[in-house]
């Protein structure tokens with residue numbers, strides 16, 4: 001008799017609303033300054049109910065992680081986030097080790113929000129700070145100031161939430177003059193235990209994309225992008241943060257458990273527009289548009305935009321990519337040593353990877369090339385005659401689970 005399918009212990013919920021769309025953002029976002037919190041909560045509840053009834057995504061009796069991302073979850077009425085506890089059922093949130101993260105933007109994180117979230121059980125808040133430079137914040141379309149960021153962190157602490165993260169964006173266009181070194185230093189001044197870095201990418205259809213096409217904005221040469229990433233990696237490491245994943249730094253004990261579960265290939269359930277789920281080698285994703293999603297859920301409880309059963313080749317590529325993106329790296333034994341040896345030797349010689357304790361780990365310069373190196377390794381491991389999925393027209397099936405959509409290495413931040 002085959003064992004029952006694993007139960008899902010990690011849940012992502014998408015809150016798509018933003019007061020304004022940032023110039024670089026192409027995520028599943030609905031611009032709405034006063035979103036209907038009741039409707040959002042009811043729609044998420046209806047999707048969860050339908051999924052539970054179908055048996056398609058069996059939730060464990062207790063969750064390990066719950067991650068509410070966006071969009072800007074702090075734009076919702078605070079009780080809407082608290083209301084998720086009731087939807088998911090208090091017994092599922094009773095795990096004393098539960099990590100419940102909610103993303104917030106500084107300008108919409110009030111004292112009341114902090115207090116209501118903390119009382120509901122939220123124990124980790126991730127702030128979309130991006131920069132402390134007023135000019136840069138304005139050019140990106142952000143609505144907060146540097147003092148809003150500091151105040152938000154203080155409010156979270158005052159409410160009893162100490163596990164805090166801030167996001168910073170690097171690689172801004174040339175005309176957005178700001179001191180990256182200053183931004184990294186100011187993030188350190190906040191003394192939060194977790195910092196995420198995101199490299200700005202130009203996404204089709206965004207105002208930034210139009211500006212770049214018309215010559216009104218120029219993206220940084222590869223060198224500045226690289227220098228900024230490496231400067232932050234070195235500075236944060238010197239300050240005691242562990243660079244535990246390509247984009248993430250944490251003081252000991254504060255690595256994000258939700259992300260780690262996904263990088264380790266654990267099943268996860270995504271609720272909300274654009275959310276992805278993964279269970280038993282199958283991945284599915286919801287309608288990206290909020291209105292279409294909400295209408296579909298109200299009508300039938302489902303708004304599936306697509307699904308795929310991952311092939312053995314895709315699973316192998318994905319597991320290489322997931323391993324290489326973390327400081328845990330890959331076990332050399334897994335790599336059919338003969339085929340991989342010349343590649344690994346070259347990576348080491350070029351300072352892109354280190355081999356220690358039977359594991360191969362990328363260095364920060366290697367992480368800048370994560371996708372390329374994964375594809376190179378995979379194509380050297382692939383059996384003769386099997387075309388590498390990484391080079392196929394559909395592109396590699398590489399995906400992160402924190403947000404609603406597929407994200408490349410060093411992704412632009414889609415949430416908050």
Ligand code: SF4
Nearest residue numbers: 018021022025071416
């Ligand atoms: S970057 Fe974040 S805050 Fe800006 S529009 Fe996108 S999701 Fe909203």
